[in-house]
Amino acid sequence: MSSSTAAAQPDREIHYASRGSSYFDVILALFCVVLVVSNIAATKGTQFFSGDLTIGPVTILPIYSDGGAILFPLAYILGDVISEVYGFRAARRAILVGFGTALIAFATFLIAMKLPSASFYENQDAFESVVWSGVRIVGASMVAYLTGQFLNSYVLVRMKARSSEPGLWRRLIGSTGVGEAADTFIFCAIAAGAIGITTGGQFVNYFVVGFVFKVTVEILVSPVTMLVIRQLKSREPSYWA
Template identity: 55%
Template structure:
């Protein structure tokens, strides 16, 4: 009786989190999360002229928040962490970033509650700029934890099937899934904190946010692939 041949299991490898590049990437990841939460308090309108809409979605001018400047890099680093170090390592970075964001909000709140010096005249400005950060961080934490874990889970599940093949495909798939989850949850919670009050503006904020973030990550995809390749080549634990 002949036995049916089975295909060999893909050789799925990950590097050790004890390596120094992992610590540097996590530190950079956390800085990006904290800074993005602060600058997200400022809404940005890109473009001028007549409003262009399709149904309820306003296509022009674009409405984004300041977090768009830096936050997409968090997904680039998340892709690198997931691909090189695995889901558990990426999850550890997400939790660390969450803790840093909470610490930042607690610090802003405490400092805001402490009476300023007699000559300090910017208390109202301080509260106006950093006051919404608590709501924005709540939105960011919910969105970014769900989005980053979705991103890491999709990427590592795809890697379990293809091993070292199909890197670009899994980077794009995981980024798209993570950004949709992240941006929708963030927009739903933080919209009122930055002045988004209508359904059309919300759809604009969400759709444009996803498109621009994914477009950014597609643009820097060659850099992401190069960094991943360099870490795999140079880290002796991979």
């Protein structure tokens, strides 16, 4: 082996930090909060722009979405950070813990709904309406979340195995594109009826808008994501060990 080849060899090593770190704990906690809050917010369907514009069977205007779109892209950004810095096993743990916290949150809402209402409480019907619509939302979110997040993490880690440290931006965008496509399609297919999406044209609008929005957010904040990743790599003693 030549000296130049030997010198280049360390750059091809794949590095990950130990997940037994306070940084990982904070990211994991934030990841779980994002997922739980997004599931609650997703029970509200949203509509932007007036008018009635269609091309063939596809609805162009108005644009349909849901309240979960406010925060859910952050789940993929955090998933990228965990996968890149801590590896697939850490990402798998984060995904499963997030799944468990979402189930606990929804089970709490179901139990609260069944508790006897106080005489002064006048919102029982509204509360039940939101919780029952949430059954389908949570089911859709869980199936989509598990599929999308595992694909996102797997693709990112496989891309890192091929390129090592270079190519971070490509890994972030490529993995997000795959994960968000699967996540958004599965979620929209299951949850559309729960928020009032009833036609095929509305569904295509709902899916395309959701996918484009999430990937666009990822692209726009990718400089910040890369900065966070680089800072974590420099601060985690075990990353370069």
